[in-house]
Amino acid sequence: MKKIEAIIRSSRFEKVKDALADIGVNFFTLSDVKGFGLQKGSKMVYRGSVYDSNYIARLQLDILTTDDKVDEIIKTIVGSGRTGEVGDGKITVFDVQSVTRIRTGEVGESAI
Amino acid sequence: MKKIEAIIRSSRFEKVKDALADIGVNFFTLSDVKGFGLQKGSKMVYRGSVYDSNYIARLQLDILTTDDKVDEIIKTIVGSGRTGEVGDGKITVFDVQSVTRIRTGEVGESAI
Amino acid sequence: MKKIEAIIRSSRFEKVKDALADIGVNFFTLSDVKGFGLQKGSKMVYRGSVYDSNYIARLQLDILTTDDKVDEIIKTIVGSGRTGEVGDGKITVFDVQSVTRIRTGEVGESAI
């Protein structure tokens, strides 16, 4: 089993979600993160001081999945989350030792 | 060493925390996440449009621990976090390469 | 490739960021977390009830990096994030199976 962490643009979330749903991935966990990368934040002004907010608001999707679906999921996120401009984000894959479903106590692939 | 990530219901947090404390696990890191899973969000209405908020607010507990305590921790979370209804969440275990305590620079199990 | 997760004090964020920039690490993802550890929260009072807020607001930095830079990054964070008082936080290292850059679809070290 694997965990896929994808950092995406907030404005692409809905596209990505729909694309994932199309390949049968409906379950995931979402969190708000701030990205510091090549793409810089917007120009801001406050009381005469001009500054950059040097981060971008992004969403992180955590998806637990079986090994065989990893490539498909990555392809889907790349396909739906890409704008082609700097700042589109990253997808990272981790190995998972075990997954347990709290409701039933089931362990392993059936718990996903 | 392992890292345990548990996605739980916010309303169960206190029970889980107390149960973990009973087995000597007092340290962890908590974050707010949104869960998309089998359980759907509540029915919402705004200015005549009825819709579902399709996520549920949840908490994610990150616990660093030694290998021997993993099973006990999982059992404890399942025991205290379960309501038996769809949406109770997942517990995932990851392998950790190293842990460092910033205060002392200690590395390894003593840093946890 | 590795992922480094560092839980640091919010008040040290700027120092850590500058120190990382000095060793060429400019990219990372930041999130707000709550830490439960040795250090306890502040004394709070509300309408006559005195209580401790038992967590501390902290920041989590997620850094994707190549294997060779891991030690340097850890050293840098320890150097810049330490106050010497209980509650400075932890740095955890995970093995990463793959990284994909959404913008280009590149996979592997060049995607970081």
Next chain:
Amino acid sequence: MANVTAQQAMEAANEAAFLTNNLWILVATVLVFIMHLGFATLESGFVQRKNTVNILFKNAMIIAIGLLTYCLIGFNLMYPGADFAGKFFGFGGFGLNPSEADLTSAYGDYTYWSDFIFQGMFAATAATIVSGAVAERIKLESFLIFATILVAISYPITGMWKWGGGWLDAMGFYDFAGSTLVHAMGGAAALAAAIVLGPRLGKYTPSGIKPIPGHNMPLAAVGVFLLWFGWFGFNGGSVLSADAANVSLVFVTTALAAAAGAVGAFIASYLLFKSHDLSMVLNGILGGLVGITAGADQMGPMSAVLIGLVAGVIIPFSVVFFDRIKVDDPVGATSVHLVCGIWGTLAVGIFGKMAGMGQFINQLIGTLAVCVFTFAFSFGLMYLLKVTIGIRVSEEEEIKGLDIAEHGASAYQNVENAAFAANIQ
């Protein structure tokens, strides 16, 4: 204008004074109106984020219901006319039916319409006081029914006892602007309702009292300032004319009592908790205002300061007391309105022009009579609702928050639109 008589000139002068007197009642009405926003923001600030829409909804409905029922029956229950002088109860008939003369100075220093609208703004206050105390766990429908009956029936009945010329008035009880008739009355209803309803989940645990902090202190502070602002109309308008000496005295005593209430709560809560608790100082201001209300026209500045100071000191003790006896009141309505309302009523017998043992006893009888009646009425009504349609939301709804559970809404939407999907339109 050649042949004006002195008589005509005098009539014109009196008419001019009537114009001013009537205008002040209307301006005071506007000020009392904004107190409803004060209550709405104060209560919103003191509840949890997840119950904010609910409390706003209740406060918006209360003022609406209050005005409508007061128009329908309340006004004529409270002011049934001279036939019912010295009585316990009277009713002047449904609706509002002024004669031509009632719209002129023949009616008094103001018109019938001014009378109704000024009094009508007061009426809804009682229910608003309750809404804070039962917040975060009461069912919306049950609350609205309770509030409607309270405002339509209970408030005018006890109000009639004094302001409508009933038995308390005949006895010599004094309550200038409503420490008892409005505030202690509302507080007694709040206490009864909070007892029948029970505390919020998880407030009183075996290991102690768990604080449930309010979610928005600026909103709460806005509420208290608006209430103070409106109180100038509440007390100042209760002079029932623009009489220069009286209205200006009432402004001074009202302002000084509020200020002293802040200082009293500041000192007492620092001594008690070693902390500068904003919520206590805010309650202290309100305590001072409630305290001065019964005798605002009877006091000099020093008495006003003392009355306010004592009210402010009472607040933290009272809040802790109600927590000890496990009466859960998220906004401190019982401490502010009931306890300080009784204190202010009694203070008329202790300070100022009317001070004296006889008056003190009258005050005691009056405030007890109103509180006991209201408590019993509210307790009974709440209990009736409890055993019929139920008064408390389910445990699950309470945890989720009433905003989602009762309104399908959230006070501060801040998600990506993306995280929403419309199903049905």
Next chain:
Amino acid sequence: MANVTAQQAMEAANEAAFLTNNLWILVATVLVFIMHLGFATLESGFVQRKNTVNILFKNAMIIAIGLLTYCLIGFNLMYPGADFAGKFFGFGGFGLNPSEADLTSAYGDYTYWSDFIFQGMFAATAATIVSGAVAERIKLESFLIFATILVAISYPITGMWKWGGGWLDAMGFYDFAGSTLVHAMGGAAALAAAIVLGPRLGKYTPSGIKPIPGHNMPLAAVGVFLLWFGWFGFNGGSVLSADAANVSLVFVTTALAAAAGAVGAFIASYLLFKSHDLSMVLNGILGGLVGITAGADQMGPMSAVLIGLVAGVIIPFSVVFFDRIKVDDPVGATSVHLVCGIWGTLAVGIFGKMAGMGQFINQLIGTLAVCVFTFAFSFGLMYLLKVTIGIRVSEEEEIKGLDIAEHGASAYQNVENAAFAANIQ
């Protein structure tokens, strides 16, 4: 004071009444002023978090621009003087130039300055109504140009038709405080602007209407209470004197209509959506207020309740209707101001002292004339702006939010300072 004549005494009495009348107009002015804060908070609460600074900025500028242009030309376009009685258009010259006598009771029940400032506070309202309807997607500059021209030219022209003694006045059209001249007018401009501008991105999708919930319900509720508060000045001041019977009647009808509006919207939205939608109740209160405005001095309490109730019931239907025809109005300005404004204007022909078929037809002609003129004017102006400087922000800016895109700011900064770095000072 030995040899006072009755004549002198009478003059003094008249002067005293003049003082009071003038004072009321000024107090009413202050109340109308705070309605601009009401609009600002209501609209802020109903937009998304990312567009909050933008809407506050627009509202602050609108009142400023409104007052300045009304001083420069608006007042004299709207009140061009008796020479233009019964006409469609007139102009009294630039600026404000009162004579000495204009500052005394020779001018009327109040001074020239009072007249100007009371009317000036009304003027900016029209633009404010628009600002809510076009929120979250209009370019700041284009909006400010549109608002300036609307307030400086369109509003005074149609205002003159009735209040300036123009053709509608001559015809017998009645609009006490502006259900048509202010509200339906502003609503018609809002509708035109919203149509030319188009809906917000993602609001109307092939799979249905996607709700875009407002970000701060307490702020919206504060707005509605403040508007109600100010409305006592808006309607009460429109008596144009402190006349006791009239002003107090207007207070009663205004308050009851608002209360009934809340109840109407409460019931209708519960029946329609099986939900207690706070935003509908808030709009219902405003609908009731807009509805009573045309005939606030012509109605008894029961008629006022009926008018408000109908307005409240209209609200949820109207909101759904505009969504169905894909006119995107984030705050419900068209439903509240246009629809209820027309309803209130017609109601003068149905209820109260003036009711009658002839009057009804006059009302219909009047409200249609003003709405059609304003709609055409606004549509043309918006269209002109669209094809010249553009009226809509880019898609990217809309997604980012106007606060960042147009102001480089964020309404609720809550980052660690650390997350910011100053570049240039």
Next chain:
Amino acid sequence: MANVTAQQAMEAANEAAFLTNNLWILVATVLVFIMHLGFATLESGFVQRKNTVNILFKNAMIIAIGLLTYCLIGFNLMYPGADFAGKFFGFGGFGLNPSEADLTSAYGDYTYWSDFIFQGMFAATAATIVSGAVAERIKLESFLIFATILVAISYPITGMWKWGGGWLDAMGFYDFAGSTLVHAMGGAAALAAAIVLGPRLGKYTPSGIKPIPGHNMPLAAVGVFLLWFGWFGFNGGSVLSADAANVSLVFVTTALAAAAGAVGAFIASYLLFKSHDLSMVLNGILGGLVGITAGADQMGPMSAVLIGLVAGVIIPFSVVFFDRIKVDDPVGATSVHLVCGIWGTLAVGIFGKMAGMGQFINQLIGTLAVCVFTFAFSFGLMYLLKVTIGIRVSEEEEIKGLDIAEHGASAYQNVENAAFAANIQ
């Protein structure tokens, strides 16, 4: 009423006028009162989230302390009576002791109580102005001591110089409603305090000025609108009667100057920073209001617009200037109150009925005298506090935020209850 004499009728007419005049002072008092909420919300909005409870707490205490000390000594220091005419200092004795006659028209156009309460509401303003400038780093106790002494002693002394009939009054200095006596005075105290205290941590770094954005723009906007609202009472009430021509003129000049201030700041900040900075426009409105305050009854509309426009343009330059010299003022109090206060005072010598070189010099002397005295007084007092009990919170507390450090509270609790555990009682 058969045998009324003309004399009696005249007395009744005068009494009616007295009623109206007194009523206006009281209504103006209420409007000035709400300015304290305006300051509280403006300052809360402009500070960081972590210092919100603290600033609310300070603002609630300031108004309380201000009223109480003004009652105890301030009023009699500021208005010591005719014996001290033309002097630098005088004292009329402790407390408030009006005679019977002082509560009638024998006292003037209003009663002694009205006089006290209207003036008392002004007094606390000075301390409130300071509270914004020293926000986010001053110790609560030290601030409260500073504020108490400033309001009780410094403000009444310089106030007496002009309004109490002291030397500046004798000299011909003019300050209608307090551009100098209230605003520049408060601003000078704020400047002194901010200098002694030093800037917030991390504001001025070797690499430039780091902006520390306010945490809640709607709250700040609410504050500015409320201040504008209250200013109608502040300036309008300063006519000290309901005189129709004067009060209405003051309303017009006040409103136009505020509007022009918004436009001035809008234009200047756009030219300077290529951005539409809401905080600048908000400060611009206040700058316009402060600017017109000294001569609100001396100007025509055009002069008022010019005075406001200049004030608005000054704001962004002044804000940048104070940042350059590293005086850290989170809310812009020095720019708004000190700089625009001086500007407004001088403007009386440049525009309007009193314009002239002689007057200009009087104005210059007056404003400098007050500013220098206040600056020296405040600097000395602050310094004394610094070397005794300390004035600044520790670095750790400043980072944590004053809400946690000084109040053990947080303005926006939004955690799961679960994340809290009660320990003690």
